[in-house]
Structure formats: structure tokens, C-alpha cells
Amino acid sequence: MADPSANQATIAGTQAWIRRQGRWSPYEIAFWIAVFVPFFFFPTYLTLASQIAIAALFALSVDLILGYAGIITLGHAMFFGLGAYAAGLLTKTGWGEPLTGLLISGAFVALVGFVVSFVIVRVQHLALLMITLGLGLLTLELANAMSWLTGGTDGLQGVSVWPIFGTFDYDLWGYTAYSYTLAVLFVGLLIARRIVHSAFGLSLRGIRENLNRMPAIGAPYQRRLQVIYTISAGMAGVAGALLTQTTSQVALDVLSFQRSADVVVMLILGGTGRLYGGIIGAIIFMVARDQLAGINPQYWYFWIGILLMIVVLVMPKGILGFLAQLWERIRR
Template sequence: MSDVTANAPFDAQGWLRRQSRWSPLEVVFWLALLLPFFFFPTYLTLASQIAIAALFAISVDLILGYAGIVTLGHAMFFGLGAYAAGLISVYGWGEPLSGLLLAAAFAGLVGFVVSFMIVRVQHLALIMITLGLGLLTYELANSMSWLTGGTDGLRGIRTWPIFNYFRFDLWGYTAYSYSLAALFVCFLVSRRIVNSSFGLALRGVRENVRRMPAIGSDYRGHLQKIYTISAAIAGLAGALMAQTTNVVALDALSFQRSADVVVMLILGGTGRLYGAIVGAAIFLIARDQLSGVNPQYWYFWIGLLLMVVVLVMPKGILGGLSALASRWSGR
């Protein structure tokens, strides 16, 4: 009987159906994200920034955690989305939802073009290319100060009320509602992607890219698709930042932003969409608190936290908690 079970084919469709089901813990998690409205109203601006950072982290997790594409320049798409949404507003169209979609489409288009280069290299060359593209975009935006505002940032952004009714207030109620709604919608899309046959193919590419062509998989096509989707989501996150703050600084394209999002994923756990959200929350809350204690050296404590997490829980906080839960249940 055990031999029959061992030789039975893997039921991929059944596994995907089980993965797609919502657990009670997930429902509680999303309901908990509404708590800032009631218990932490003075931190709603920070909460909206966490939601935007989490969305950006999800975009990177799709390519890093699921497809194995290592990147150090994904802020390029975040910044392109931010500048696209900002420029649309500056030149007379401040409707937020259409601006959001146009910015995401623009970033996705650039991501599609870049993907032809990305799928042809691996490992160190891939890191260098993504880093180089990010630095080139940063310097291009800096040199085009007549358009982007350069180091002074893009000013004059005016975002209209959502549905011509919900105005962006100083307390952050509308900003957090808007950012959280965008995060939830993009999370649903990302969750559907990773829990599909396409998501399984991406995992196969991540585990062994050389074996995928042997089973007839167009691995380059898969990588191009997910890279384009990831770029669009990153651009949408950047557009959210521009619309909720009414300013786009040059650091939206900086290497620091690309590095920070990788740190968020390491903290939360790669290959877990919830890890991106948890990692973003931990990183930004820690930055907010530590910079208040020591504005100059707060990165020291972030580095220490990162080292502790990597040494104690190499798969991130959610990975470590999952391992503990499996050990506790005896599986």
C-alpha cells in the first residue's frame, strides 16, 4: 500500500485548490489591518506608507521569492510609476484611479521591454544588470530636472477626491483606505497567480531553470510575464505614494529603496506573500521608532535586527513561525 502511495502522481490541481482556500487566520489578518482606524488614528499616515511599501514588497516577492529573479534595481519601476502619476496630475488630470492605472501600465510596459534582457542572464550578471538599470534611471531623472524637478522633487501634484467625494485629508483616513484597498486587490491578483499552474511553473524555474525546457515549458516566456506583472504592481505602488503625499522625490528611484524592499522580504520571508506585508510593517515601524530615538544611527539597529532574524530564522519570520507550527503539530 505504501509503494502505491509513493508511486502515485502528484495531484497538482488538488494541491492548488487547497492552497487557494482562505484560512480563518487569513481573514483575521486582513480584519486586523482595519484596527488603525479605531485604535491608532494618529498613525494612519504611517499605516498608509506601510501599505504602499507592502505592495512594493509583494511585487518584488513575485519575481524573487517565486521565480528566483534576484534584483537590486526594482525601485526603477516604483519611481517610474510615481513620476508617471505625478506628471499626469501636474499637467491637469488629477483623477486618482485612472492615474493609478495609467502609471501601472507605463511601468509594466517598461518592465516588458526590460524583461527581454533579464531572461537572458542569471546570477551575478542579473544582479549587476538590475542594479545598473536602476542607477541609470536615477541619474536620468536627476538630469531631467526640467521635467522631474531633480533633487527638489516633483511639485504641483494635485490629487482629486476619489469618486469625486472622498478627499485626501491631513489625518490620513482616505490615504490609508485607498492604499489598503489597492493592497488588497493586488494581493488577490498575486495570490491567484502564485496558486495557479503558472505559479507552479514559476516555482519550477526557481528550483531548476535547466530542467523546465526538458518538460516543454517556455521558461523565458514565464519569466517575462511575471517580470512585467511585477513591474506594473511596483509602478502602482509608486503611483500610490505620489497621490497620497502629493510629491515625488528623487529617492523614489534610489538604490536605497531597492535595498530596503529586499530587507523587508528577508525579514518577513520570501516566497510568502504575507511575508512581504509583515516585513514591510516591521521595517517601517522599526524605522519610525528607532529614528526617533537616534536619527543618525538607526540603521545600526535595523542591521542588528536583520542579522538576528537571518541567524535564528533563515526563512524569515513567517518561515520560522511556520516551522515552529509544523514541529508543534508533529508534521
């Protein structure tokens, strides 16, 4: 964020200011050290930790379109689920290598995202919500109806993934799964970071801030939106593929509306347009679900509902946004 006391009124100072926007902050570095904590202190929770990393990658993909480009969605599980099925079906053809599996699944889903993007960039607001919702439901029902391919409500069974790098097999405790999902999340974040701090990322923020001005500066904004939507779909697909690879099965609920809604809730809890908002949101959401479901498996959504309302009312920019504002106030 801009430091109001510093004098940037020179070109060199301004260039430096722009470089600073894209630099790693101490908080980010601290976060990436903290992610190793579960290995040492919560080894029984590594499976949960890898679920969180997957949800975080999914939330990150939604942040790219919702937080940075202003595209709202209630159907992103469509891409998550397609990635999950793609990865599962790929192993059924006899190719179980996980890394290429991720790439192939991601590329396939990105392609689907690209096709869908032609519709998405033509609508806004409520129509956009309904289109994304409709496409999500459509995909779910399609997967349900094509049970010869997907296993329908029984899910896709018999997914066998080879060890990572031919060496690291999935263990019962989830050491490999968490290491793997964490590494993929990190790569996803690096990509998202580069996109956000590029000229393209600036163009997306321009679209979010004032769509109407964009044509007046000669910007082909629909093309920009198509590109980010495609990238976001691919990233969601990779997250879905990760779930398949670490759990060796695909359930129909990878495509569910619930999943589309949950990811938006995570993002809003954490704060949109900040890259880490979705990650923090995923941690809070998944840990809360785990703990609350332990107390009462039926009513845990009640508490998520309360939490969501409190956050939206008290911290409209999400938990990270709130903390950033608090920090600004303390510093002054």
C-alpha cells in the first residue's frame, strides 16, 4: 500500500513505488513459513490441511475473476468438477502420472472455460449470476446422466494415481498429499501474483473500477475478461484434479452448487482482490467446518452463516481487508 509520508514526486521514486507494489511482503513470507506448521504440530490433521490447500487454490482461481476483474460467479464448481473428472478419467485410460495429469486436466478445463467465456463477457450483474449458476447446474446434471462415464451418484471409483516423481506414494497420514497440494498451491499463487502485478492485471483492475471508461481508452476489455476467465477456469480445474489425485475417487458433489457457493463464502470471509483472502478464507472455513461438525454434524452451517453475517457487516472488505485497515490506522 502507498506510504503517504514518502515523497514519490520524482520519476525514480514512482518507478520504485510501482516495483514495491509487486514485491513480497514480510507477511507473505511469514505465511509461507507457517504453512509448514501442520507437519510438526498437527500431523494428524495433514489430510485436512491438504483439503484446505485444494480449497485455497480453488478460492484463488475465483479471486482472479471476482476480486480482480469483477466477474461474479455462482457456478465455478463446474470447472473444479470437470478438472476432478478429467484427472480421474485420465488414470482410467492407463496414464496415472500425477504432474502431467494435473497439466492435462487443467488445460482441458481451461479450454472449456475459454468456450464459456464468450457468453460470460457479454452479461453482467444478475444475468451473470444466473448464467454461471445455470451452467453449473447443467454440468452437474450432465455428469449425473452420463453415469456410464462418471459413475453417476456412485462416483468414479478405481482411480489409481502413480507416485509423485515415481517415488513419493500417498501415505495414510497425508504427508505426501499435503506436500503435493501445498507445492501446487504455491505455484498457483506465483502465477496469480505475476498476473495481478502485470500490465494485464492493471487492465483488469481498470475493468473492475470503471468498465465504462475502458473503451474510451481503447481497451478491448472483453478480450481481457476472456483471458482471465480462461486462466481462472484452468486453475479451478487443477484444484479439482488435485482432489481426485489425493483422494483416489471422484464424487458427484465436486460439481455441486454447494461447492460453488462455499468458495464464494470463503473468498468473502477472507477478503476479495488480495490473493491471500481466499487462502485465509479457506483455512477459516475448513477448520470451522471440521471443528463444528465434530460438535454437531448437522448444524455446523448455522455457525458459518453467523460468521459470514458478522464478517460482511463488521468487515465489509473481509478479514484481510479489515486487518489491513487496522494496520493503517495503527501506523498513523
